[in-house]
Amino acid sequence: MTVARPPEPIPGARLLFSLDPAVSYLNHGAFGAVPISVQRAQQRLRDEMESNPLRFFTQGLAERIGHTRRHLATFLGADPDGTALVGNATTGVAVVLQSLGLRAGDEVLTTDHGYGAVGFSIERECRRTGAGTRALRVPLTATDEEIVEIVRTGLRPGRTRLLVVDQLTSPTARLFPVAAVVQVARERGVPVLVDAAHVPGMLPVDVGAVGADFWVGNLHKWAFAPRGTAVLVVAPPWRERIEPLVVSWEQGAGFPGNVEWQATLDYTGWLSAPAGLYALRSLGLDRVRAHNAALAAYGQRVVGDALGVAPADLPDPGGPAVAMRIVPLPPGVATTLDTARALRGRIAERLAAEVAVMAWDGRGWLRLCAQVYNSAEEYERLAVRLPPLLARP
CATH class of the missing domain: 3.90.1150.10 (Aspartate Aminotransferase, domain 1)
Known part of the structure; x- marks a missing residue:
């Protein structure tokens, strides 16, 4: 051949x-793999942090994180006020799940193309709350129209509290028609979380146009950011309901600050993420x-x-x-x-x-x-x- x-x-x-x-x-x-230029940018920030940790953490760090957030959100076509930096897409999923207020009789609906760790997170939250979980089977050869119809018939309005769908799947490299799926779910009153872990950097994306209630994506895979850099994007109606996994000093600030601020977390990876986008654009x-x-x-x-x-x-x-x-x-x-x-x-x-x-x-x-x-x-x-x-x- x-x-x-x-x-x-x-x-x-x-x-x-x-x-x-x-x-x-x-x-x-x-x-992912981090370019040398981004590694060096992060090391310079680490050097700054270690030269005076108290000054680094207490003088303007929240504002620097906010600046980075705005930069990354603009790249993704997301609303900066509805975007929070998180450690990875799975962390963003966990934040959403524990903010939903699931109860016995509710269900979280997924597909059989979902990422394993996200599935574990869903199962744990369902065990904790008494909710259930169900996966829709989507053939690898299904057309976009067939996928939308599978979702349409699989939704249970009044019971399905969340649909989790991948934009680009990890096990099968399948690109899902997420905007159309979101529209179908919205017609039935079901919120949607789009797991777009592989999308930032690899594919053009306009998060606002996708229209999901929640959207998570990693910057440390295809956008050359240091590992531990991802975003959780939340639609306006949900922002006041989002609670961080760990409560810290920015709790009173509300979303997104309360999700981002995790005390003595090493924030240098997040602050270096724009250098990753610069490397990508330079190529x-x-x-x-x-x-x-x-x-x-x-x-x-x-x-x-x-x-x-x-x-x-x-x-x-x-x-x-x-x-x-x-x-x-x-x-x-x-x-x-x-x-x-x-x-x-x-x-x-x-x-x-x-x-x-x-x-x-x-x-x-x-x-x-x-x-x-x-x-x-x-x-x-x-x-x-x-x-x-x-x-x-």
């Missing part, structure tokens, strides 16, 4: 990162997005070909703009969470390649990401070495 050519590399992009050159890092979607935002999406598609094709997967059987649930792709593994391989983790570890140890291995819908899937530091040769090398590894018990 002849595979389409990969995109032209962005000159010098690999040198902007401190990744181990002996490892093919093909899993940017897991924890060329559209250029980076086009490169990453094309390289991920190339990687999917060469690895899929090596595993004997016909081109027509390679899923494309995210569309051409998504920089994550999945490849079906042979039947019986990595079909459970434990065996998927074990295979990921074997690939890392024996092939010096970091990938994601997912167990979803009774099958194992290899998820490949692409970022500006990756090269076509890394996917080609994985394609050559992976089949023999899978053939060995």
Whole structure:
């Protein structure tokens, strides 16, 4: 099989990162990778903090956080007054769940494409409150119209207190039509939380246009921010009801300050996040997005070909703009969470390649990401070495 050519590399992009050159890092979607320039920006802030901690925390820190919040919210098309910085998308979900006031008889509705840790958070809140949870099955090949109809028929007005839907799913790299889903839920009086953990930086987004009651997204994956940088965006009717997970000195300020201020938290990652956006824009935002999406598609094709997967059987649930792709593994391989983790570890140890291995819908899937530091040769090398590894018990 002849595979389409990969995109032209962005000159010098690999040198902007401190990744181990002996490892093919093909899993940017897991924890991201922070450019050296952003690492240095954060270190300068840490140096400032340690030179006089009392001054750092008590003289203008809340205002600096607010400035950062406004910068990031503008990038995302979100209302700065309704945006709070949080540690990650899962933290934002937990804040929403414990602010809802769930009771026995209520339910939280999800899909079977949801992120595992978010599912754990939902289950815990439902156990605590006596509410229930239910997941809608959405086939990987479902069209946008079919997804909207699945949601429409799955909602139970009066009982469904929250719909949680991913904008871009972690296990399947599926792009959901969230604006249309939100509209359907609003017609039935059901609030919606959009988990957009992978969206900031990878995809253009206008959070205001999505129209969700709650929207969470990580900046530390595809927007080059230090880890622990995410946002929770809340629509006006809900802001006064939001309560932080931990009460601290900004409790009286209300949302978003009461959620952001966590006493002696290290805020330097948040304050460095604009440097990540600067690095992204310096490379060329559209250029980076086009490169990453094309390289991920190339990687999917060469690895899929090596595993004997016909081109027509390679899923494309995210569309051409998504920089994550999945490849079906042979039947019986990595079909459970434990065996998927074990295979990921074997690939890392024996092939010096970091990938994601997912167990979803009774099958194992290899998820490949692409970022500006990756090269076509890394996917080609994985394609050559992976089949023999899978053939060995």
